[in-house]
Amino acid sequence: MKLQTLLQHLHNFTPRVTENPTITSIEMDSREVKQGSLFVCIKGFTVDGHDFAEQAVARGAVAIIAERPLTLPVPVIYVNDSRRALAVLADAFYGQPTHQLHLIGVTGTNGKTSTTHFIERICRHAGKKTGLIGTINMKIGDETYDVNNTTPESLVLQKMFRKMVDADVDVAAMEVSSHALHMGRVHGCDFDVAVFTNLTQDHLDYHQTMDHYRWSKGLLFAQLGNRFDHQRPKFAILNADDAASEEYKKSTAAHVVTYGIHQKSDIMAKNIEMTTSGTTFQLVTPTETVQIKTKLIGMFNVYNTLAAVGACLVSNIPLATIVEAIAHMEGVPGRFEVVDAGQPFTVIVDYAHTPDSLENVLQTIRQFAKKRVFVVVGCGGDRDRTKRPLMAQIAVQYSDVPIFTSDNPRSEDPMAILNDMKQGVTEDVVCIVDRKEAITYAIEQAEEGDVVLIAGKGHETYQIIGKDVLYFDDRVVAREAIQRRKDK
């Protein structure tokens, strides 16, 4: 694509460049630049992309997008906000792929990964070709691609959407984090359906206040198409049991469909019954009431299922197909995942890393636990510090044997994180800084009928200590500890 053709999409007011080289790729990382690239300088949280512009030119960049003056031998186009410019340019460069996809975005503090996976599975069951973007990975059909972020930067996103369109994907479900909404990573994504799961405390390191966090999530609904196009209607699927939905309802021009258990909503779950092997409930929709049977447990999964049902119904998937798909649905990796190595007690690995999710998952376990509940839990470094004492409190309140340990300490001192956790409790709690030792301790202490919850890292196959990303998988560590116990 020619530089001038691409720049037509920017509508910026700075002097126009006269050169018109062919742009072979857009890059935001100088290390990825090739001959013919357009390099976009982004001022990041760690370094400033402008400092790598010279390097980009040396590697073959033929034009640069920048926010501040640079003296370079190639044309430099100045913009006020290069991250936003990147989103506009990436959308244009890849041929506006989201206009050709049925795109479902899911936001909320907890349940995004679960809900997007449920939507993907229902759509596949309906015979659709699917795309998926989120915390665990990106997918086209069965093909998987690694991710660095739950919601990647616009450049990565638009490239993936192009790949999806070229692979004839019908429906794409993606997680939309509050960071992505606030930083504009999803500018240019033409969502058809926006889903809200819930809002509870997390990410205050980034957002500072709950008001800012709530507002950031609300951007998904506020930016969801502002005209009534009956050919391509837009839908907001809102959790009526969460107070934030009232605000999102007002901020969107899209058609609103609500779901819930307590408040009167368009889609409701009634007569919920749960056992250790699954859940049944009556699904009440505006047209029909049907019986749902699922292997999933936990009230939170009823909410995630309702959210997925809402998204799929407005996407024209027949209710009967949805019901059938739900009956076949397995859990999501690292979400309430049972580790069974033949031990006489239950071991569950779960991604709960917020106060609300930890409380939900422990409440669910409490409902069924015959004997003691152990919880091995830590809190991530370089993340919301204020959730640490709250998670500690919840661990103590809902378990019999809380064991505090490290999650991903990142650049922080693991002991300092444990101390932050201990501020939330008055009791003496076992603290074992090494996560492997903590898991082993729990497994050695557990007796027949007990439940051991290993919380916080779920599907993660690494532990970040300092700058090191070390292989670590709670499920593997638990399995090995069980085996060692058996071998004794």
Ligand SMILES: CC(=O)N[C@H]1[C@@H](OP(=O)(O)OP(=O)(O)OC[C@H]2O[C@@H](n3ccc(=O)[nH]c3=O)[C@H](O)[C@@H]2O)O[C@H](CO)[C@@H](O)[C@@H]1O[C@H](C)C(=O)N[C@@H](C)C(=O)N[C@H](CCC(=O)O)C(=O)O
């Ligand atoms: C705080 C934050 O969001 N950081 C994101 C940000 O990184 P950054 O600002 O540190 O980037 P940087 O290293 O300063 O680099 C600035 C620019 O210089 C460029 N550069 C850098 C080095 C070089 O040699 N050459 C070069 O050109 C970089 O490519 C970049 O364009 O931009 C990166 C690229 O888009 C992101 O991967 C990164 O996410 C990091 C990994 C992160 O941890 N983000 C978290 C907070 C986050 O976004 N989380 C949400 C999920 C939350 C949830 O699920 O609950 C998410 O959506 O992932």
Ligand SMILES: Nc1ncnc2c1ncn2[C@@H]1O[C@H](COP(=O)(O)OP(=O)(O)OP(=O)(O)O)[C@@H](O)[C@H]1O
């Ligand atoms: N609807 C829900 N409400 C509260 N807790 C939930 C809900 N769904 C899942 N959880 C809990 O939160 C954990 C994370 O779930 P999930 O990965 O689906 O959320 P997420 O929003 O994608 O998280 P992240 O922000 O890290 O991407 C689960 O392991 C479970 O303990």
Ligand SMILES: N[C@H](CCC[C@H](N)C(=O)O)C(=O)O
């Ligand atoms: N998306 C979340 C994941 C947290 C997972 C937990 N294991 C941690 O490292 O804190 C975050 O980046 O805050």
Ligand SMILES: [Mg+2]
């Ligand atoms: Mg997720």
